[in-house]
Amino acid sequence: MLRIxxxxxxxxxxxxxxxxxxxxPGGTDGLELSxxxxxxxxxxxxxGGWDSLPVWHAIDGLERRGELLVGSVGPWLVDPxxxxxxxxxxxxxxxxxxxxxxxxxxxxxILSSSAVGQPQPEEPAPKPRAAxxxxxxxxxxxxxxxxxPRAEPSLVARREDExxxxxxxxxxxxxxxxxxxxxxxLGIGLGAYWYFVLRPQTLTPVAExxxxxxxxxxxxxxxxxxxxxxxxxxxxxxxxxQSCLRSNPPTARVLEVIDAAKRxxxxxxxxxxxxxxxxxxxxxxxxxxxxxxxxxxxxAGGCVKSADAETAAxxxxxxxxxDPANADAKKRLEALKP
Numbered sequence: 001m002l003r004i005x006x007x008x009x010x011x012x013x014x015x016x017x018x019x020x021x022x023x024x025p026g027g028t029d030g031l032e033l034s035x036x037x038x039x040x041x042x043x044x045x046x047x048g049g050w051d052s053l054p055v056w057h058a059i060d061g062l063e064r065r066g067e068l069l070v071g072s073v074g075p076w077l078v079d080p081x082x083x084x085x086x087x088x089x090x091x092x093x094x095x096x097x098x099x100x101x102x103x104x105x106x107x108x109x110i111l112s113s114s115a116v117g118q119p120q121p122e123e124p125a126p127k128p129r130a131a132x133x134x135x136x137x138x139x140x141x142x143x144x145x146x147x148x149p150r151a152e153p154s155l156v157a158r159r160e161d162e163x164x165x166x167x168x169x170x171x172x173x174x175x176x177x178x179x180x181x182x183x184x185x186l187g188i189g190l191g192a193y194w195y196f197v198l199r200p201q202t203l204t205p206v207a208e209x210x211x212x213x214x215x216x217x218x219x220x221x222x223x224x225x226x227x228x229x230x231x232x233x234x235x236x237x238x239x240x241x242q243s244c245l246r247s248n249p250p251t252a253r254v255l256e257v258i259d260a261a262k263r264x265x266x267x268x269x270x271x272x273x274x275x276x277x278x279x280x281x282x283x284x285x286x287x288x289x290x291x292x293x294x295x296x297x298x299x300a301g302g303c304v305k306s307a308d309a310e311t312a313a314x315x316x317x318x319x320x321x322x323d324p325a326n327a328d329a330k331k332r333l334e335a336l337k338p
Contacts (some may be wrong), residue, residue, distance in 0.1 A: 001023065001334075002093065004020070004103070005020050016072060019062075059071070228256065238268075257269070258288075
């Protein structure tokens with residue numbers, strides 16, 4: 001297995017870096033490199049994108065320095081690798097006679113070529129505008145005011161013998177007795193309605209309704225979305241996984257949920273929690289997932305149907321990429337890939 005590292009270029013130029021590979025037994029001629037993105041199993045293509053089929057890139061300029069192969073690489077490789085620092089990449093090197101692979105470790109801060117800025121062109125200063133010529137005042141001719149003839153007031157003659165019109169006196173009122181009779185009948189009707197209808201109601205006491213007693217409020221804290229109890233009550237595995245991961249549970253709790261899911265034979269929860277947390281950089285989860293496939297620690301009857309040394313080695317590599325000090329993972333990886 002190769003130990004592969006990518007560091008920034010000596011001059012610090014964005015988009016360039018130094019690639020070192022430890023453990024390559026072959027030479028430096030005719031080398032080809034493929035880059036696998038572990039999260040979605042896509043390969044780096046010639047245009048900097050990602051393809052589902054393996055793409056091999058001819059890599060020149062590597063030289064031997066003791067146990068290392070070292071060489072400079074440019075934006076074709078650096079830019080896609082540093083675009084998402086959370087990704088894990090598996091690089092495979094081959095020549096005409098042999099092939100080997102390893103997980104890439106990006107060391108330090110490496111900038112992509114897009115970080116190179118370009119000076120902005122200066123805008124030309126606006127030209128000063130000439131002041132408009134002053135307009136000469138035109139001579140003003142003052143005309144003498146013209147007096148308008150006054151209108152003489154007209155005299156309105158009024159006839160002294162004109163008399164005001166005389167209004168005839170109103171006639172006798174004949175509808176007053178009718179209105180008084182109607183008011184008397186209305187008063188009698190209202191009195192009868194009160195005596196026979198409203199009065200009995202005022203004499204009968206009305207029982208008061210008992211006051212409603214408020215129900216005591218239920219108490220209790222919110223349930224944990226990522227534990228064995230939540231798993232038992234969840235009917236949809238995918239909904240439970242999403243809720244569990246949104247709560248950002250610690251590693252120990254994730255392992256407890258995985259154990260509970262294995263006992264309940266909910267293998268979809270087991271596989272997805274293992275893969276998601278391991279690929280997200282949790283070294284302990286990746287190490288535990290590798291042990292599920294490791295022929296030395298494989299246990300039949302679980303969610304992993306059979307031991308698989310290659311798959312175990314893959315997850316051991318992920319664990320070591322995030323925790324290089326894990327001696328157990330290193331030991332098992334060396335045993336699986338001599």
